[in-house]
Amino acid sequence: MSNSSIIENVGANRVDLTLIAEMINHDARVLDVGCGDGDLLELLTRTKNVDGRGIELSQEGVNASVARGLSVIQGDADTDLRDYPDDAFDYVILSQTIQATRNPREVLMQMKRIGRRAVVSLPNFGNWRIRLQLLLTGRMPVTRSLDQKWYDTPNIHLCTVRDFVTLCDELGFHIDDAVSVIGDSAKRVGRPGMLDNLTAETAVLLLSRKS
């Protein structure tokens, strides 16, 4: 485990929450899929006056969110998005969740259908430290943010930023903006390139339907 220290900052501190908040317009209708305890929804409600809804798998997360006054239901990105009508939201947010869904492609298609825009943050499995750890140790990388062993992790669909961009193209998403997060610093990159695929620890992408 001696190598874990060099890659410990991947996706740390949920910098992505602040970055996501910056991408959302005031007074928007927002669905946060996998909202946890409702931190992002509360941030958005407070700073952007959004009409926010959440879906969360864990009962503790749902109860905590509702007790905070947020509109959150217990549910699952894989099954519950299809209940919503077309264009129900201005933004559908999937923060650090896509890698834990059973069918990421279907989830993204549902997001495209129910939201005018989508915001996705994901850990970049193409980050050079992860590549290096796999290369040097020959074992599945374990990092501070992806901190579980391969047999314990809920992250069953990890991908690289490049993989994700390819899927977005395939599904007819336009990438309006993207932010590459490295440690505590974040950089707007427009459309993530090969270098971002190597350096980004977390990527945040703002997507819209291709016209």
Add this chain to the structure above:
Amino acid sequence: MSQHKEIPAADSADNSAASEAARVNAVSAVEYFGPDAPLALDSGASLSPFQIAYETYGTLNADKSNVVLICHALTGDQFAASRHPLTGKPGGWWARMVGPGLPIDTDRFFVICQNVLGSCMGTTGPKDIDPATGKPYGLSFPVITIGDMVRAQAMLLDRLGIKDLFCVIGGSMGGMQTLQWAAAYPDRVFSAIPIATAARHSAQNIAFHEVGRQAIMADPDWQGGAYIDQGANPSKGLAVARMAAHVTYLSEAALHRKFGRNLQNREKVTYGFDADFQIESYLRHQGMTFVDRFDANSYLYITRAMDYFDLAADYGGILANAFKDTKTRFCVVSFTSDWLFPTPGNRQIVHALNAAAANVSFVEIETDKGHDAFLLDEPEMFSTLRGFIDAAATRRGLNA
């Protein structure tokens, strides 16, 4: 024609929640609707005259924006937060939910709880006199629906000059009324909290109700429903109905925890049909005390109203259409061990609300207490409802 009388606050509370509720200043009243105000029923019949008995707690604010309507369950009544006049039980059936500083805070909200149509605690039902015959209605009382109950409640609110409800809340059949309110009067309901309920009564639940009704009708004292005239009371049948129903309100885990196979005041079984087991003794007690406070024909009529409830059917078979364009904020609550109104039925309501793009929260509370959990001490339910109600109050401008 309102007859108001102050009810003294409940005393000798047996727990802290009840003693909180004992500080509630309850106003008990009856509103009479004469021949000029008939109630049009879903069956096509018309009920007139009729009256509604209700209680209020707290103070109506100047712009009448702080009204909470509590809808009671099958055998509930208007005494949500005050001493029951027949049983003497202090604090009301929802003592832990309704009172100063409680989730339904009587220091902030004006709370109304109405005895439902067809019941027997002051609102017109089958035990009352039919003006056409001068005798108790019995089975000539018209069959009523959840929609009829809600329409009657709206008539009372109209009479009181209350247009908007800050919140409508209820568990079980109270949850059905809550859904009916939100569907029928979307502009009047700011927030709605249906608890442990369903948008339609299931085949299994209709079956349980039928068992209860047949138990009542099999009692010779039922007299074809005309028992009051005959000076009789089908208390045995009604007690059996209550015993069967009571089991459905609990859970296997709770029954095991409370009673197990423990024997009742004896060392070993008696090889007879006495109440050997504590659970038998408990159920017999539940049945016997119930008949002192409830009318058998009311039980028939109200269970029937629940059986007929199918909200989607009124909206082309699509539940989401019942909530089309709704602005109401919903919080749906279910309980893990509730097998009478299990979580999937509550989740169907949530799905429909999502399909209608409604503002909805949904929590499933982990408990082994079964369907009755909504009446009991469930701290997680209280904290989530407190959060939901507070947030709704802020949106409604009630937290200034």
